[in-house]
Amino acid sequence: MNNDSQKPYQRTCLKIVFSLLAIWFFVSFGCGILFRDWLDANAPPIGNAPAGFWMAQQGSIITFVCILVVYAALMNLLDAKHGYSEED
Amino acid sequence: MTQDTLNFIFIGLSFVLYIGIAIKSRAGSTKEYYTAGGGVSPFANGMATAADWMSAATFISMAGTVALSGYDASRFLMGWTGGFVLLTILMVPYLRKFGKATVPDFIGDRYYSKVARGVAVVCAIFICMTYIMGQMRGVGVVFSQLFGIGIPAGVLIGAAIVFFYAGLGGMKGITYTQVAQYSVMAFAYTIPAIFIAIALTGNFIPQLGLVGEYTAGHSPVPFLEKLNNINIELGFQEYTSGKMSKINMFCITAALMCGTAGLPHVIVRFFTVKNVGAVRKSACWTLLFIAVIYLTAPAIGAFSRVNLIEKLHETPYAETPTWFRDFESTGQMAWVDKNGDGKIQYFGPARSAAGTSSVFQGKAPAYPAYDAPEKQRVGVNGERLLANKADETNPNELWFGNDIMVMANPHMAGLPMWVIALLMAGCIAAALSTAAGLLLVLSTSISHDLMKKIVKPGLSDKEEMTYARFASFVALVVAAYFGINPPSAFIAKTVAFAFGLAASSFFPTLLIGIFSKRMNKEGAIAGMLCGITFTIGYIIYFQFLGGIKEHYFLGITPEGIGFVGMLINFSVAFAVSKFTPAPPQEVQDMVENIHIPSGAGEASNH
Known part of the structure; x- marks a missing residue:
């Protein structure tokens, strides 16, 4: 077992996971549900849609796709750095 | 064609x-x-x-x-x-x-x-x-x-x-x-x-x-x-x-x-x-x-x-588009002319003193038998009559099934x-x-x-x-x-059931299994069983045994209870595993190993 290269790898990996989950929580449960009323009233509208409503029906889904793209890119880079990547 | x-x-x-x-x-x-x-x-x-x-x-x-x-x-x-x-x-x-x-x-x-x-x-x-x-x-x-x-x-x-x-x-x-x-x-x-x-x-x-x-x-x-x-x-x-x-x-x-x-x-x-x-x-x-x-x-x-509203609300039945009649004949839309003006009216709960908007009594439309006299089947405007009694507590006259929006959409837009x-x-x-x-x-x-x-x-x-x-x-x-003999309302309700079940059983168990080396079989099994039992019990009580809305836990409907079941699964699993022996060394090694993305065994040699 090569624990020396495993530990930093796992630490970075968890850091990526937790930051992305924070974004995930913020856009869906945060903007879409918990602070929706505040956003509807105070944030600039997206086109003609109230911001909170738009986040719940469109913005959150678009962000989810971006989260996964970022995750795949960062993780595949990290794998390459630690020599874990395999040919596709 | x-x-x-x-x-x-x-x-x-x-x-x-x-x-x-x-x-x-x-x-x-x-x-x-x-x-x-x-x-x-x-x-x-x-x-x-x-x-x-x-x-x-x-x-x-x-x-x-x-x-x-x-x-x-x-x-x-x-x-x-x-x-x-x-x-x-x-x-x-x-x-x-x-x-x-x-x-x-x-x-x-x-x-x-x-x-x-x-x-x-x-x-x-x-x-x-x-x-x-x-x-x-x-x-x-x-x-x-x-x-x-x-x-x-x-x-x-x-x-x-x-x-x-x-x-x-x-x-x-x-x-x-x-x-x-x-x-x-x-x-x-x-x-x-x-x-x-x-x-x-x-x-x-x-x-x-x-x-x-x-x-x-x-x-x-x-x-x-x-x-x-x-x-x-x-x-x-x-x-x-x-x-x-x-x-x-x-x-x-x-x-x-x-x-x-x-x-x-x-x-x-x-x-x-x-x-x-x-x-x-x-x-x-x-x-x-x-x-x-x-x-x-x-x-x-x-x-x-x-x-839908532009095409149907306040439209005389005689002038309704053909798609409306088609859906009427398949029983997916229905019109009950409550005020006898020959026009379709579509209203929500806020327009009636009773706060209701149901068109007729009962959940789904029922129709007179095919061999019933024509007067029972066809109304004065030519509409298809229902066997249900009209719900006179509100002025809403238009009923349609939830599922027809996508199917009716191209018809409505004349595509x-x-x-x-x-x-x-x-x-x-x-x-x-x-x-x-x-x-x-x-x-x-x-x-x-x-x-x-x-x-x-x-x-x-x-x-x-x-x-x-x-x-x-x-x-x-x-x-x-x-599929041929659906247990009545059962299928629609069990969609929530399946998600609740997956959320309260597989999700926590898999998640802890991946991220915790200390979790043992006692904790996992106890967690799964408690999570599922709670979720199933709650759903069955409120969906099938006549539990009333006022008794919902924190106002959570059975649709969302899987989330609470999941929290129960997590807590029980961690509590039980604290008091029972750790899993064998080879299982702990396995957990360590699945966090390394490349092929097993070769990882450390690269």
């Missing part, structure tokens, strides 16, 4: 395509049968997973739900897409690294226990069975409308087709079929939306039309503002603000997300790609393909609501016949692809997890395949039976 002929041609062509693909790529070994030999490209797997994930119910009724409840329907939009973030970031790369073919396999090995494996098999079978029943019903309904045959015959045709390519072709067969099915679904869903967006908002991108202006009237007004005004004027809640409580909205969204991440038929899809890097790419494609449909649904919902035929083909593709994916998980759970791992360990590869095909046949017969 009539609409029926065109429907036949489109659906017939799509079937030729699916079956051709299935024959070309049928499975030869158990590895190909279960996971397509692990060599599917991330792009193709993404499309196939998207098709697998979007069921007939999603395809047909999600936009209808959005149209009816506006903002409140966001829980489905976010729940069913956000779950993929959890699935991708927390689960599938690790499960793929573990490298077994099924979810009970992982639970059985990680918790070094046949009991855990058995519990997992039962959960998997139950979740998949609930789902597949609904799919078979959906196929039956579409076929019966298409060919003018009864629903039972429609279900049987659907079952035969699914068995042909899922039962025989295995994962390899269905993966490539699902790629074709996704393409059909995506076109069928977006093309009508584009036409309608142009007609209503002058913008050919539906999502931009939704936030744009309504241009079909005298002068352009913001589209959502118009929709809000119509809704309030007719006595419904404002479209962009919901009436559901925040905590309930939160719990349901969370239960749907965690449930998504724990659904066995979605997880196994990611075992078909080559390695962990490919799993991550594949998940991106999957969510992207799903987002195409989920981002269009809110637009379709909003457009069809405006269309060409081929668009409607394409939509029919898309709907069948949605039902078939999901049914096939579920059938596969069911048959592997039985042949692999139950027969090979628990009952008869010495099974050869060939015998296992025979069991798998036999199991898929039996599962399909059971599913077809329930």
Whole structure:
């Protein structure tokens, strides 16, 4: 077992996971549900849609796709750095 | 050429395509049968997973739900897409690294226990069975409308087709079929939306039309503002603000997300790609393909609501469009002329003192027998009369089923016949692809997890395949039976059940299994059992034993209780594992090992 290269790898990996989950929580449960009323009233509208409503029906889904793209890119880079990547 | 002929041609062509693909790529070994030999490209797997994930119910009724409840329907939009973030970031790369073919396999090995494996098999079978029943019903309904045959015959045709390519072709067969099915679904869903967006908002991108202006009237007004005004004027809640409580909205969204991440038929899809890097790419494609449909649904919902009201409200029956009469004759729309003015009125709860908006008494429309005197069947305006008594506490006269919005949309917008035929083909593709994916998980759970791992360990590869095909046949017969004789309201209600079950059982157990080395079999089994029992108990009490709304725990409906069940699972699992011995060293090493993405054993040498 090569624990020396495993530990930093796992630490970075968890850091990526937790930051992305924070974004995930913020856009869906945060903007879409918990602070929706505040956003509807105070944030600039997206086109003609109230911001909170738009986040719940469109913005959150678009962000989810971006989260996964970022995750795949960062993780595949990290794998390459630690020599874990395999040919596709 | 009539609409029926065109429907036949489109659906017939799509079937030729699916079956051709299935024959070309049928499975030869158990590895190909279960996971397509692990060599599917991330792009193709993404499309196939998207098709697998979007069921007939999603395809047909999600936009209808959005149209009816506006903002409140966001829980489905976010729940069913956000779950993929959890699935991708927390689960599938690790499960793929573990490298077994099924979810009970992982639970059985990680918790070094046949009991855990058995519990997992039962959960998997139950979740998949609930789902597949609904799919078979959906196929039956579409076929019966298409060919003018009864629903039972429609279900049987659907079952035969699914068995042909899922039962025989295995994962390899269905993966490539699902790629074709996704393409059909995506076109069928977006093309009508584009036409309608142009007609209503002058913008050919539906999502931009939704936030744009309504241009079909005298002068352009913001589209959502118009929709809000119509809704309030007719006595419904404002479209962009919901009436559901925040905590309930939160719990349901969370239960749907965690449930998504724990659904066995979605997880196994990611075992078909080559390695962990490919799993991550594949998940991106999957969510992207799903987002195409989920981002269009809110637009379709909003457009069809405006269309429906503009076309029908205050319209004399004699001047209603032909599609209204068609849906009336199939029993999906109904009109009761309460005030006797010969015009259709559509009103919400706020327009009556009693706060109701039901058109008639009873849940679904009932009709007089065919041989009843004509006076009982046809009203003075020529409308189809109901056997139900009118509900006179409110002025609403228009009833329609939740599921017709997507199907009626192209009719309402006066789109060409081929668009409607394409939509029919898309709907069948949605039902078939999901049914096939579920059938596969069911048959592997039985042949692999139950027969090979628990009952008869010495099974050869060939015998296992025979069991798998036999199991898929039996599962399909059971599913077809329930598709023909649905346990009444049971199926619609068990959708929440299946998600709650997955959220309160698989999701926490898999998650702790991946991220905690200390979790032992006692904790996992106790957690799974407590989570499931609580969730099932709550759902059964409030759905079937007549529990009343006022007694809901914190006002959470049974739809969202899976989230609470999940929290219970987590707490019980950690508490029990604290007081019981740690898992054996080799299991702890295994957990350590699944966090290294590259091939087992070689990792440290690079």
